[in-house]
Amino acid sequence: MVSKFGTPPLRGYKYETATSVLPALLSSHFYKSINPHTIPIPNSSTNMSAQEPSKVSGQYHSVKGTLVETVGDMTGAETWSTSGKEEHAQGETEYNAAQAKGYAEGVVDRAGGYKDSVVGAVTGDKTQQASGNARNEKGQAQQEMNKSSS
Numbered sequence: 001m002v003s004k005f006g007t008p009p010l011r012g013y014k015y016e017t018a019t020s021v022l023p024a025l026l027s028s029h030f031y032k033s034i035n036p037h038t039i040p041i042p043n044s045s046t047n048m049s050a051q052e053p054s055k056v057s058g059q060y061h062s063v064k065g066t067l068v069e070t071v072g073d074m075t076g077a078e079t080w081s082t083s084g085k086e087e088h089a090q091g092e093t094e095y096n097a098a099q100a101k102g103y104a105e106g107v108v109d110r111a112g113g114y115k116d117s118v119v120g121a122v123t124g125d126k127t128q129q130a131s132g133n134a135r136n137e138k139g140q141a142q143q144e145m146n147k148s149s150s
Helices: 018-027 055-075 078-123 126-145
Strands: none
Touching: 055 078, 078 126
């Protein structure tokens, strides 16, 4: 006998489809007792407040929180729903903080670049003027990337 995967079945093992196993797993006491915050995620930071805010990390935690909340809602696991909502909110907060920080850094670069450009033009220093223009443009690009969507 050959399985649907083209390999011989293990002795004494009955192949079951995900549709028959998943509902039983989701309704089991074991599954409902799992704490979603103990599930290891490789290369991810679980302590969002101990580091600089990051747009990537914020998006990751926002999406992960939404997924955990959805699983909790589907299974009736209230702890999962609650922790998912909390992680989603923390992720959104971190994303918004990183966005505001990036925008502020753009403002600083634009102002500093403008100052260097004007000083370079007044003193005749073409290198300083070009450097100031480049910094101003960098700041403008950084502000565009970090504009608030609302």
